[in-house]
Amino acid sequence: MNFPGSGIFKGMVVSAINLFGSYFDRAHAKRLITEQYPEERPTLPEASRSFPFLVFDGDPEKGIRCVACKICEKECPPQCILIEQDRDENGKLLRRPKVFNIDISVCMGCQICVESCPFESIRMDNIYEVSSYDRFDSLVLPKEKLLKSNEYYHSIHPTEAAETDARIEAARLKKEAAAKAAAQKMAAAKAAAEAKAAAEQSSQPESQA
């Protein structure tokens, strides 16, 4: 039915349906889709990411994967990573970081550090409640806060963590195989050398003879 002003009535009916529908039609997924945040937490998708963290295996002191190679520090576009290499008592450089800071107020979550890390030691976290009353110090995460176990990594990104573990395992196996091969080669070479030496020893008298 069309008469002057009928559009207004149609519109009023639509808004009334939505108004009262939101009280009765609650189960319907189309209405009231707002998440009541502090009470209801979102289930994050597996690929969600926020800021980087450091992975360790077993013990946070000994199992830290990072070797302080500083590739991520150089690659980081907003330059939010600060790394200092650790030294032992003799002043010799060690393959672990002494300081590893990430300023998450600068970090843009680009994941380039993760892509560039050759030791699978830095990965993306999915924390999101990192607000604080202080603009500076509490937003610079030190090594102690960044270190998280491999189990945690498995809990937030299971697929990716499994792939990483497989890769590490493969690398380890390859290394072992290489070592074995090298050992075998060495052994073979040694054996060959010995054999050669033995042959030489045995042939020498012949030639001398």
Next chain:
Amino acid sequence: MHELFQKIIALPWDQAPQWLFLIPAFVMLMGAAAAVMLRNLIHCALCLTLSFIALGVLFMALGAEFVGFVQLLVYVGAVAMLILFAILLTPAGEVAASNNPLRNFKFSRAFAAAGGATVALLVLVSLLGAIFFSPHARAVVPPAQAAIAPVKAIGENLLNHTLLPLQATAILLTAALIGAALLAKEEKKS
């Protein structure tokens, strides 16, 4: 303390409305004076509005509610807004000193003051004459009678005794309105 309190209470407060009219009267005069004397045109118009409001309050204090409210409705709601709009919509108008021939005349200020005073005096004299020599001025109307049904009385008077002038005014206003609309439209086309 107690005595003072009782003395204050014993003052003739019941007669307060009879001298309370001084307040709107004072506000009205001040507003009118400020409207003449202030430099900023918008401030002048606002002071004039204040004086209109005070005049309306004065009418109401005299028991003429209808006239008071019409004063507010017409003068504050329409005339004051018209004045303000006119000031805003006309090109900002400080007349250049050299363009004004009167400015260069020697005693221009004195002549202007004298002329203004003469006009004001004439208006005052004619008003006083109208008030004192009109036959209605002597007839004392009891205030109770004025307040009975003023709206009905005014309406009947307007539509019986003064119907012709009323209609003539209406036609005049309509003609003015149409003329204004025409003028506005012409300007738009060109």
Next chain:
Amino acid sequence: MNFIDLLKRIPEICKTPETLPLEGKKLILDFVTWLGSLVGIAVPPWVLTLVNILVVIVAIIAVFLIMFALMSVWERKILARAQNRYGPNRVGPWGLFQPVADGIKMLTKEDIVPRNADKVVHFIAPIVMLVPALILPVLLPYGRGMVAIDLSVGILFFFAVGAGSEVAIFLAGWSSRNKYSILGAMRAIAQMISYELPLVMSAVIVALVAGTLSPTGIVEAQGGYQFGFFPNWFVFTPWGFVACVLFYFSALAESNRSPFDLPEGESELVAGHLTEYSGFKYALFFMAEYVGMFAINGLLVTLFLGGYQAPLPFLTFIPSWCWFFIKLAFLAFSLVWVRATMPRFRIDQMMQFAWKFMLPMSFAALFSAAAWHYAGRGLLGWGISAVLVAIPYFALGYFCFTRHHSADNRRYLFSE
């Protein structure tokens, strides 16, 4: 008289809800007399008059400010629900204390005055805005015998005092020295003056039929029931319905509410005349807008919806003042409903609507009301007046608001 007697009267008063506010006022006056006797003074009558006035003023201001606070949260809730959101639900149960949080926020904000602003006028504007808005509710009859000032020219009072808000908007816009402010103020004033005509015209129609300008008299004229059940409200006559709708839309425009909120159109004018206001002054403007909105809707209830009269005879056991506020709450709800539905007008559409539709329709309703009156106010008059408003409605609707050319024969300009 002693204090115990006064206390004993409280339960008695509560037994008769119909006259509760009036009796409560009498009780306060007796309490003042008792206080005087305690000090040893016979309280003179002018003190009692003063106390009487103060009680009424305090009651009206308190009721309207509480309504303003509740409305501000209710409006947001309804709007949210119409958009399938939850709305404020954090402060207190169901977000009911949201106005408290808003108020604290407003009061603790910095009050910024632009450097080039006209500081005195900038300061006065919110006061000039709020004072008329708070004066307006005194003339509404809230219940039987419950009117603060029973003016014989009440309707006129309403429009006369309401004119003050136009001045206030001009003051606010001009004193801010901001082009958005002054543009918004000019728009607001142009809009309010344009819509004042249909507003006053539709009130005039009611005054014509009721034969009085007093709000109490108009409400009394709508008392009683046709055929024993049908209320004699003016909204249930054809001319009354049209005038009521016209009044409703004019009231929307007068109180600058959606869809007529283009003086504050964010997309083009930032916030109109409110651009340079912050903190408490902004809160005053906000408050004045809402109180004025309640007042003008209270007038609508008085003029067309039978004021404090019950809609059906057997519902008269509910006190009359409750009926007034129920109707007012319904209107407040409908305002938000309209706001949730309609987009903002364009300025030329708004002006066109006012001058080409609302004004002719209000004249048509005037003629229709006269016909209804002279045809004996019965069914015959009902029919005649229905025809008299229907013809102009469809004619205006067809000639002014129907598109007579389709998109095909639109001529494209060179730039397109």
